[in-house]
Amino acid sequence: MNKAEILIIDDEPQIRKLLQINLESNGYKVWQAENGLEGITMAANHPPELILLDIGLPDKSGHEVLKELRMWYGKAIIILSVLDNEDDVVQALDNGATDYLTKPFRTAELLARIRASIRRNETTELRSKDEFDDLSIDYAARVILKNNEPVKLTATEFNLLALFTRNEGRVLTHRYLLKEIWGVGYQMETQYLRVFVSALRKKIEDNANRPKHLITESGVGYRFV
């Protein structure tokens, strides 16, 4: 088998070095980033088979990085952390981490967990970019182009649109959209959706009164076409 590529995102050079030696001697190709932003960029330019992510990064919390990666990166992300806090573990796993290991970790176990994660990769495939007619969306860079012109969206607007484009053609119910963007507990706040869908239509539709992308399914939800 040819070398699987692994990206390490960790601010401690010693840890990176240690991981690099272990991984390379087991036939992996290793890339390194020393903070979250760099890691996201590298992953976007050259998506690896697996990401090892330290949760205690200097620029962004590892949880933030994890969430951003998970918007478009479908393969394995293993969290490494000095924290053995149960809340962190739960939060990371619920944000889409594949596994969570506490430092110091046992090398053979880490390698086995890496093998297990890569083995299960094949099924999931997410794109980091999408094109729809006059729209293009880059999930990693969080950039939208309409007729090749950049469109400025707020954070919530982008998240909502990304959720739609990831589910092209499907009806997404009000409950589902609210749960995904605002979290459980907001599932009754349908007025939020109206406001934000309306804002999105103004920005991405040729004619917001006659939307061709964001279609309302009365009584159910919305659909992106």
Place this chain on the structure above:
Amino acid sequence: MNKAEILIIDDEPQIRKLLQINLESNGYKVWQAENGLEGITMAANHPPELILLDIGLPDKSGHEVLKELRMWYGKAIIILSVLDNEDDVVQALDNGATDYLTKPFRTAELLARIRASIRRNETTELRSKDEFDDLSIDYAARVILKNNEPVKLTATEFNLLALFTRNEGRVLTHRYLLKEIWGVGYQMETQYLRVFVSALRKKIEDNANRPKHLITESGVGYRFV
């Protein structure tokens, strides 16, 4: 969503009880087996969404059970063990275990790892669709195609049609249809059905006067063919 089913294979009754209480209070349906053989049989007769497997079983070593299960069982298997032996972890993961937790485990973490594992199960599942002659229905996307052209249905119309297609060939009584779509208390409102069946026929039949899909069973109900 309906309850995911989890099978516990563990010889210690206290552990099974503890797991059962935790899992059931989190909305899972729990099955139990007290040894490897029984576990394999139960999993074969009624494949669960996830298996919790103790590695220290009396009849076979848990590693054996794991290998046998993996010959045909594709979904998540989480290993629970009192052993914190690195070799056991590595062996289990390399034999196809989804995860490995050491007893005593933290409950919230176990639940999070279960959620993560079940989530991965789902992504590999196919989208539920049905095809009937000139009609195709995608339940998740809420899309109907007639001769490959999308047909616009209102929420109630779609729900009603989906109920019919899920029960192809069967006569559904007026009472049953009304209960499923409008709820108990509407079982006398046969008018509603007549109005909506008529609307559906206009949209999905070639000739609404001579329906080939939505057949009237006079005095009883309707049948989808």
Place this chain on the structure above:
DNA sequence: GCGCATTTTTCCAGGATTTTAAAACGCGGT
């Protein structure tokens, strides 16, 4: 603390869907 961008609330008009009511139809029996 101030100013700006964004998110959360509120309100109401207009639109779409569901409900209600009534008329038209089809079919078997006489």
Place this chain on the structure above:
DNA sequence: ACCGCGTTTTAAAATCCTGGAAAAATGCGC
């Protein structure tokens, strides 16, 4: 051919849902 009965169709009224505008609250960077 006519009647009766259940079904289908139509169209109105009632209800519910959505979109727009804009004020209030919040968060964020300086």
